[in-house]
Amino acid sequence: MDATQRRPDVLDRQVWDAQGDAWQAQGRLREGCGGGAAEMPGIRLMASGLPHAQWNNGDVTQPGEVRWDDVRAWYAARAHGRGVPWGVRVPAGTALPYGRPLFRKRCMALDAARFRPSSSVSGAAICVAGPEDAGAVSRIDAEAFETPIEQAHSWIEPQLGAAQFTVALAVQGDTPVGIATAIRTDGRAGPCVGIFGVAVTGPARGRGIGSAITSWLVDRAFASGATLAHLTPDSEAAARLYSRLGFKETAGLDIYTDL
Numbered sequence: 307m308d309a310t311q312r313r314p315d316v317l318d319r320q321v322w323d324a325q326g327d328a329w330q331a332q333g334r335l336r337e338g339c340g341g342g343a344a345e346m347p348g349i350r351l352m353a354s355g356l357p358h359a360q361w362n363n364g365d366v367t368q369p370g371e372v373r374w375d376d377v378r379a380w381y382a383a384r385a386h387g388r389g390v391p392w393g394v395r396v397p398a399g400t401a402l403p404y405g406r407p408l409f410r411k412r413c414m415a416l417d418a419a420r421f422r423p424s425s426s427v428s429g430a431a432i433c434v435a436g437p438e439d440a441g442a443v444s445r446i447d448a449e450a451f452e453t454p455i456e457q458a459h460s461w462i463e464p465q466l467g468a469a470q471f472t473v474a475l476a477v478q479g480d481t482p483v484g485i486a487t488a489i490r491t492d493g494r495a496g497p498c499v500g501i502f503g504v505a506v507t508g509p510a511r512g513r514g515i516g517s518a519i520t521s522w523l524v525d526r527a528f529a530s531g532a533t534l535a536h537l538t539p540d541s542e543a544a545a546r547l548y549s550r551l552g553f554k555e556t557a558g559l560d561i562y563t564d565l
Contacts, residue, residue, distance in 0.1 A: 314397060314557050317415060317556055318397075318413075318556045318557035320415075320495045320496070320498075320534065321413050321415045321495070321534075321536050321556045321557075322365065322397055322413075322557075322559065323493070323494040323495035324415075324491065324493075324494075324495035324498040324500060324534065324536045325365065325395070325413070325500065325536065325538075325559065326350045326365035326367075326493075326494065326495075327491035327492075327493035327494055327495050327498065327500075328489040328491055328498075328500035328502070328536075329350075329352045329363065329365065330343040330350060330351075330352045330493070331343075331470050331471075331489050331491055332352055332354060332361075332489070333351070333352030333353055333354065334352075335464055335465065335468055335470075335471070336353075336354050336355050336464055339354075339355045339464070340353070340355025340384055340385035340386045340388075340390075341353045341354045341355035341356075341362075341384065342355075342384065344380060346372070346373065346376055346377060346380070347368070347371040347372060347373060348366060348367055348368035348369060348370065348371030348372035348373075349364045349365065349366050349367060349368075349371075349372045349377060349394070350364060350365045350367065351364045351377065351380060351381075352364070353380075353381060353384040353385075353390055353392070354390075354461070355384055355385045355386075355390060356385075356390065356457075356460055356461065357385070357390060357391065358391065358457065359390075359391035359392055359393050359563055360393070361461060362381060362384065362390040362391060362392040362393075363392055363393050363394055363395060364377060364392070364393075364394040364395070365394070365395050365396075366394050366395065366396040366397075366400070366402070369396065369400060369401075369402060369403075374404060374565065377565075378565070391563075392563075392565070393405070393408070393561060393562055393563035393565065394561075394562050394565060395411070395559040395560070395561055395562075396559065396560050396562065397557065397559065397560070398410055398557050398558040398559060398560055399560070400560065402562055402565075404562075404565045405562035405563060405564050405565040406562060406563055406564040407560055407561070407562055408561045408562065408563055409560075409561055410558045410559070410560050410561070411538050411558050411559045411560075411561055412538060412539050412540075412545065412555065412558045413536065413537075413538055413555070413556045413557065413558050413559060414536065414537055414538070414539060414545065414548050414549075414553040414554060414555055414556060415534060415535065415536045415553060415554060415556050416524065416534070416535040416536075416548075416551065416552045416553040416554070417533060417534055417535075418528045418532075418533060420552035420554075421524060421525075421528065421535075421551065421552045422550065422551055422552045423521045423524075423525055423551070424514065424517040424518045424520070424521035424550070424551060425514070425518070426518055427476075427478075427513055427514050427515055427518045429478050429479065430476050430477065430478045430483065430484075430513075430515060430518065431476070431477050431478075432474055432475070432476045432477075432518065432519055432522045433474070433475055433477070434472055434473065434474065434475070435466055435473040435474065435475040435485070436466055436467050437463075437466045437467055439466065439473075439475055439482075440459060440462065440463050440466055441459075442475065442482040443462050443466070443473060443475060443482075443485050444458045444459040444462050444463075445458075445482075446482060446483075446484065446485045446505050446506075446507055447461075447462055447485060447503060447505055449505075449507060449508070450505030450506070450507070451503075451505065462487075465487060470489055470490050470491065471487060471488070471489055471490075472487070472488040472490070472523060472526065472527075473485065473486075473487045474486050474487070474488070474519050474522060474523050476506075476515050476518065476519050478510065478515075482507075483506060483507050483509075483510035483515055484504075484505065484506040484507070484510065484515040484516060484519050485503065485504070485505050485519070486501060486502070486503055486504040486505070486516075486519045486520055486523055487501070487502045487503045487523075488500070488501055488502075488523040488524075488526070488527055489502065490527055490530065490532060495534065496533060496534070497531050497532045497533050497534075498532055498533070498534045498535070498536060499523070499524065499527030499528075499532040499534075499535050499536075500535075500536050500537065501520055501523055501524065501535060501536070501537040502537070502538075504516050504519065504520055504537075504544070506519075516544075516547060517547050517550065517551065520537075520547075520548065520551060521551055524551065535553070536556075537553065538559075
C-alpha cells in the first residue's frame, strides 16, 4: 500500500502542516502587493495578489468547519479589492462539498538523519541569487514551467533576498543553468524547509544539476536548524531524483478549484 492509500500518520500530517506554513510565508511576503495570509475555522489561507489561481490558495484542515462564504469574501478583497482566482488543497482522499478536483499533488519528506547529500557537478557552481539575478532566474523558471517570463518574474522577484527565502542559482561557466527556492519556516510543523521550483535549462538537464541544487539547499537548511525537508515532485523522474537524496513519499494533497 503506497502513501496515498494508507491511513495518514504523524509524518503525513506534519508535511501537510509544513506545506501550509510555507505557502503562508509566501502570502505574508506579498502583503504590500495585495497578498496576505489568514487563519479561519477549518482552513489556512494565503494569497499572492497575482491573478493566477495556483498562487492563491488555502489548506483545508477541517472541512466541516470551513465557512466558505467568509473564504470567498477574503479572496474577493485581495489584490487591493480586485479579487484573485483561488483554489484549495485538502489531504488526499478528503471529499469537499464544493469545487472541482483538479489533480493530486504528491508529497515527499526527509529528516536530517536520512539525508544523503548529492555530489557536486563538475564545472557547476551554486550560489544564493540576489535581486540582480532576477532576470536570469525568471528566464529559467519561464522556460522550465512554460509560463510567460513576465508572469515568472512577478512570482520570483519578491523572494530574492527576502527573509525565510533562499533562491539558489546554478551556473556553468558564465551560463545560469538551474534554480530552486527554499522556504525556511518554524510554524505548525516545527522547523522545516520546503523546496520549490526546481528547474534546469534544457541543454543542462541529465547532468545532476537538479539533484545538486536541491541537496545544497537542504544541507544549508539542516545546518540552520531545520529538522524536516519537504517537497512536491511533479513527475516520476523527479521523485526518483529526490529518493536518491533520502526523501520518501508521504500522503499527498488533492487540489480543488472553482469554489
